[in-house]
Amino acid sequence: MKTVFRYAIRYKWSMTIAIFLMLLELAVELIQPLLIGKIIDDGIMKEDLGIVGVWGTVMMGLALVALFSGVVNSYFASHVAQSFGYDLRQALFVRVQALSLAAFLRFPTSSLITRLTSDVTLVQNALFMSLRIMARAPLMVLGSLIMAFVVNSKLAIFLLAGAPFLAVFLVIMARKGVLLFGRVQRRLDSVNQLVQENLQAVRLIKAYLRGAYETSRFSQAAGALKKDSVHAMRLMELILPVLLFIMNVSFMAVLWFGADEVRNSGMPVGDVVAIVNYAMRMTSAFSMFSFLIVIFSRAKASSERMEELLRTDDELEPLNSLGNRCHGAAAVRFEHISFRYPGTNENVLKNVSFEVKPGEKIVIMGATGSGKSTMLQLIPQMFHATEGTLSINGKNVEDWPLDSLRKMIGYVPQQSMLFTGTVYENLSWGKQDASQDDVEEAAIKAQIHQSVMRFTDGYQTRVGQKGVNLSGGQKQRLSIARALIRKPSILIMDDSTSALDVKTEAALWMALEEEDTTMFIVTQKIQTALIADSVLLLSEGEIVGHGTHEELLKTSSFYRKIAESQQTEGVE
């Protein structure tokens, strides 16, 4: 909880004010019974309306003071709580952004979402509650206890008798609560995950008529959440009755021994009555205690989840350092690169070496799962090579500032991922300061300009999440334009023309001819290999051929097989 509550410290002044106001209010509340007594005893009993008037006015004045402190406390407490929540969310989000892909993939998306919303809210509410009522319950108990001791320590000791049991009980319950509420939050993760999956796969689920099946899967997840919530909450509901019972037993001890004392040692009856009164006040404060324990154990469970994320500081990537980027095509060199994904044993790439000169186009071909995408992900340092050196312009990529490196790369992923916003926003995403001309230029090159102009709102057309209602080819071309707009030194196209028809694709390659960039193109199409400077063949993570189209036709049986598989296409 420490790491998380560190974020509250910067609001220490507001917190101090809030707590001070809370105490002020409490003080007024404690004085009030005295004033009431005075009004009754000196005023009403003696039929002196003057006294009633005076003390009544004082009381009203104090009530207004309490109202004022309460209202102002409300402002300060919510300011602290909300700002704390805001800072926490920000810290978590920044951490998510800074995580290396390898570390990032350890957290399921759904769980990250819960941590950033639900968990933050729980902790934030706990802080707000602390600033409002935290001190009240303990002060009330302590005050009553002290008063009881002042009255008669012999009897008051019985009120303390239950204390050790209570303390042990409360500690056990709090611990158990943290555990159980942690589980509840994890269940919430899986509910979140199922919903997310269902939203992503909505077409597939409808197509296969799996609505009922998915609903039953969801019922299971929601049922598990229910079961664990009920379990946790029911256990917490045990706190209050047990507290009250222990307290009430102490009560009876006071009565029993009190009666004894009155009889044998002449203790005044008033003492017994007074202690009984204080004990009653203590019990009323206890109900607040149980409420606080629930809030705190939930908050503790949630902060542990957040801390898990905040403590993941292996392989953090620096966020933008405003590094300069190089322009113009870059040279790329793979030297004895081997790679395996973190947490696996098998190498996906094995001793890969090749070189691409500035401005060259290299086409990478190979069977599905031969490591093509993996290889390309190493260039922008999505993952680090397990062995070997990858250098760009003669400099090891590990030595490049990450930001400068990625800024010179235009990356077109296999699955075009567009974001909610306009076409314009999606394209200028590749380059923040892009002008309308830049955007259009990139769109023209990517062969998407004409399609965009046909949309009702042109570049201002809104594309939904993941660009729904754009055809597969349109999404791919927008994704290509987004990469082109930054005039990359290295352009990585990971099978990103698969949904393009032949004509459009040919026009695209033509337009890309003039680009001053080094191109890595993963493709299945042999025609694309024809325009490349060289072709790299991958098989099970190894290079099994490297050369021009003609050379490979001669030397590689594997390449001939690919070529043959496509030869029947086209006009005989």
Next chain:
Amino acid sequence: MMSKPFGYEPIIQKEDLSKSNRKKVQKASNWKSVLFRTWRLIDHQRALLVVVLVLVLVSSALALVGPLMIGNIIDHYVIPKKVEGLGMQIGWLLVVYAGFSIATYLQNYWMVGIAQQTVYRLRTQLFGHLQKLPIRFFDKRQHGELMSRVTNDIENVSQTLNSSFIQVFSSVLTLVGTLSIMLYLSPLLTLLTMMIVPLMFLAMRWITRRTGILFKEQQRAIGELNGMIEETISGQRVVKAFSQEQNVVKEFAEKSERLRTAGFWAQTYSGFIPKVMNTLNNMSFAIVAGVGGLLAVKGYGGVTVGTIVIFSEYARQFTRPLNDLANQFNTVLSAIAGAERVFTIMDEPAEKDEGLKQAKTQTLKGDVEFCNVTFGYEKEETVRGISFHVKPGETAAFVGATGAGKTTIMQLLSRFYEVDSGQILLDGIPIDQLPRQTVRSQMAFVLQDPFLFEATVRENIRYGKLDATDEEVEAAAKKANADTFIRKLSDGYDTVLTAGGEEISQGQKQLLSIARALVADPTLLLLDEATSSIDTVTELAIQEALERLMEGRTSFVIAHRLNTIRKANKIYVLADGEIVEAGSHADLLERRGLFYDMLKNIE
């Protein structure tokens, strides 16, 4: 400072609270119907609820009896120093308190169950309804925003249901009890005490009119933030590749700030409630003491000093449950803000399905005819005047430039969308007269973006036919040429695929979704770029399997690799949403039209 404390922009504008707008706001929020619908979710547990209420009664009664007994013990045993019977009395007291603790525990025990069961029902109903909504609904919405409704909004309801019900009931009980005693003691003073009730009402209205709006704003803001988080995190690779981290952080901060502002105001205004109530409480005491004292002195209305003393104590007790009620009212408002967002979704009309009931079990032959079909996702038409006829067992291929409308035709055939004009006939029956169930249960799809669930490979393939045996699954995987790579995975068919998974490549995903379609064994087969990410050598290998699959079934194929479509009975060439050419491969080549051009380009 006052209008913008700590720099928070005010959310509530004067207009929001003006008379004309108030009506609108209230109509839109319609909290009565929200409460009623929530009640409907609980009401099947009515019996248990009655038990809880009885227990609340019992515990309230025992809570009253306890102090009375203590008073009794003091008066009759402690003061007169009587020993015999004291043990007995204390024993009874013990029983009362034990009873109280047990009643308190049990009422909460069952209430937690009732509340969570209700929340569970709300959640599953919402989810079930989401399954019934048309694709169009999902096109425009962010996933994370919808997710927030299933989690954050419903959690709000959950928090409230747990505590509010018992609280409200016991508050009302205490209120009635105290009020009766007060009336019994002095109707006149009761009337005086009641003077603060209108004030309370006004204060509450002032506050809740604001918090009502603010809670809604808060839930909306958290939904929007959730949407942004989900989208960004799902696209994290692209964010990284374009080194946009700083910018998404900035965007996040803006959205998060909106949530903070809404949260600040909501929490601040809600925080006023107990404070205001306390003050009114004190005022009521002052009134009773002052006016009562005056009356006692003058000797009006039978008010005596003793009455005032006792009465003032009860007056204090009277405001406590009122205070509790006020607080609960506010909590309920925040739950309503959440529940309302849930019900909004549940009010979205489900996909219409007025299919003929008798056709439910009908097996289709697979005769598909499009008659002059026109359709647009938005205002502009995506496909126009599409007409074609595919006979049972035939294969129809669709080719054309991207955005020409190929996928749209598939989407119409599977009834993801309804046509704007024209008709689609399946076995001669208009498709909108067939239950979707019938249509889709006999179709198998390989969609453009292969999607795999976070489950084992085996479960993912079995998705095509839930009762498929392991042998069937593996046979399908073999046919789809996926068996070899699956066996190389760490746990073979039992390898769990994860969302961010690096386990398998895009092409392998396509192989798995082909296997999934193979397992389904449908009458109609829809392949939308089913092999686009698969290398051509592997493609050749599964070509045979695909052809065998298409045999005897009506198949629709979209592909850019013209290889895949050579053997189609008919090829339809689409341009700008219209069919411009149709015929067999040979016919089209002979015609030397658009199709011929497309092929020539490859050379």
